[in-house]
Amino acid sequence: MIKFGIIGFGYMGHKHELKIAQTQGMELVGICDIDESRMDDASTPGVIKYTNADRLLENEEIDTVLIVVENHKHREMVEKAAKAGKNIICEKPVALSVKEYDEMIQICEKYGVGFTIHHQRRYDKDYRTMKNIYDQNTLGNVYTIQSMLYGINGNMHDWHVYKKYGGGMLYDWGVHLIDQILWMVPSKVESVYAQVRNVINFEVDDYFKIDIKFQNNIRAEIELGTYFLGDKENWFEHHWFIGGDKGSAYSDGFFPNGKIVKTTRLLTNVPGETTMTFAGPTRSFGQIDKDILITEELPIANNEHIEFFENYRDAREGKTEFIIKNSEIRRVMQVLEAVWESSEKNEVIKFEGGL
Numbered sequence: 001m002i003k004f005g006i007i008g009f010g011y012m013g014h015k016h017e018l019k020i021a022q023t024q025g026m027e028l029v030g031i032c033d034i035d036e037s038r039m040d041d042a043s044t045p046g047v048i049k050y051t052n053a054d055r056l057l058e059n060e061e062i063d064t065v066l067i068v069v070e071n072h073k074h075r076e077m078v079e080k081a082a083k084a085g086k087n088i089i090c091e092k093p094v095a096l097s098v099k100e101y102d103e104m105i106q107i108c109e110k111y112g113v114g115f116t117i118h119h120q121r122r123y124d125k126d127y128r129t130m131k132n133i134y135d136q137n138t139l140g141n142v143y144t145i146q147s148m149l150y151g152i153n154g155n156m157h158d159w160h161v162y163k164k165y166g167g168g169m170l171y172d173w174g175v176h177l178i179d180q181i182l183w184m185v186p187s188k189v190e191s192v193y194a195q196v197r198n199v200i201n202f203e204v205d206d207y208f209k210i211d212i213k214f215q216n217n218i219r220a221e222i223e224l225g226t227y228f229l230g231d232k233e234n235w236f237e238h239h240w241f242i243g244g245d246k247g248s249a250y251s252d253g254f255f256p257n258g259k260i261v262k263t264t265r266l267l268t269n270v271p272g273e274t275t276m277t278f279a280g281p282t283r284s285f286g287q288i289d290k291d292i293l294i295t296e297e298l299p300i301a302n303n304e305h306i307e308f309f310e311n312y313r314d315a316r317e318g319k320t321e322f323i324i325k326n327s328e329i330r331r332v333m334q335v336l337e338a339v340w341e342s343s344e345k346n347e348v349i350k351f352e353g354g355l
Helices: 011-022 053-057 071-083 098-111 125-135 169-184 306-316 326-345
Strands: 002-007 026-032 048-050 064-067 087-091 115-118 142-150 189-197 207-214 219-225 237-244 247-252 257-263 275-277 280-282 293-297
Touching: 002 011, 002 053, 002 306, 011 026, 011 306, 026 053, 048 053, 053 071, 064 071, 071 087, 071 098, 098 115, 098 326, 115 326, 125 169, 125 237, 125 247, 142 169, 169 207, 169 219, 169 326, 189 326, 207 326
Parallel strands: 002 026, 002 064, 026 048, 064 087, 087 115, 142 219
Antiparallel strands: 142 237, 189 207, 207 219, 237 247, 247 257, 257 293, 275 280
C-alpha cells in the first residue's frame, strides 16, 4: 500500500485526492495547506490535516508526497521531502530552469528517494488518438504536426498572474503541449523558434507559438492563446492536425471529433483548365472529383488520467517501468528554455547534434 501526503490542497490537490481514492493500492494519509479552510471539504475519511509541511513530512506513515504548491516553491519542497525520506511526485512544471531540475535529481539521488513528475496529459484522449495514428504510420511519412489550444477567458488566475511565482501559460499548459509533441515524435530536435507574448495580462504570457524542427524533417507547431474570441459553443478546445504523404488527420476537442482523410488517387499534374472560386481563378486549389477523397473515423483512444497513478503504483511494485522518465522531462525543460531564449532574441535556437 502506497501511503500519500499531499502538500498544497488547492484545485489540483483536490483532484489528486480523488485519483488516490480511485486507485487500488493507494491510501491518502495526510494533506497540507497554509490556508486551513481549503481542507474543509476533504473527502477522505480520517485524513490528517496540516498547515505546516514540515509536520506532514514528520509523519512516518507517509512514504510518498505529492507536491502541489506554487511553481517557484517546487525546488525547495522537493529538497525537504527528499531529506525526510519521502518518494516524490511533483506537479508540473517540475522546475523553472534546467539547472533547478538537475539539482532536484541530484538531491533525490543523494537521499535515495523516488522522483517523478505529474504529466497526466500523456493520457488525454485526443492526444493518444493522434499519437496512435502517428505510431501506426496511418498517414505515411508525416511532414507536419499542429497542436493548437485556444480559449476565450483571457486572464490568468490566482498566483498564476505573477511572474515571480512561475505564472503564465507557458509554465501552465506549455509544458504539457511540448511534452506531448516530444513523446510523439521519436527524433532529436534540430531547432526551436518561438514567440511568447502577454496580450492582455500585465506580467505573464497568455499567448505563444512554437515551431519545433526535428531531425527526421517533421515540423511541429504549437500555438496557445487564452484570448481567441469566438462565439462557438465549447470554444475552449484542443485542435490537432497531422499531415503525411498518404493522408491527413484532424481532431477538434479533448474528446476528439474529426476524421482521417485520404485520396483514392493522386493528381500527376495540375489540370490545364482554370477553376473560378470566390477567391478568384485558380488551378492548384480548385474543385476535385468527388470520388477522390475518402474519409475514415478516428480510432478514438480510451485512455484516462487515472492511468498515471496506476502506472506509478505498478512501477513502484516492479511490475512495469515508469511511463514518465526523468530524461524525457529534462528534454522538455531544455526545449522550454529554448522557447524563452528564442522569443527574447527573436532567433532560431539550434541544437548542435540534436537534442
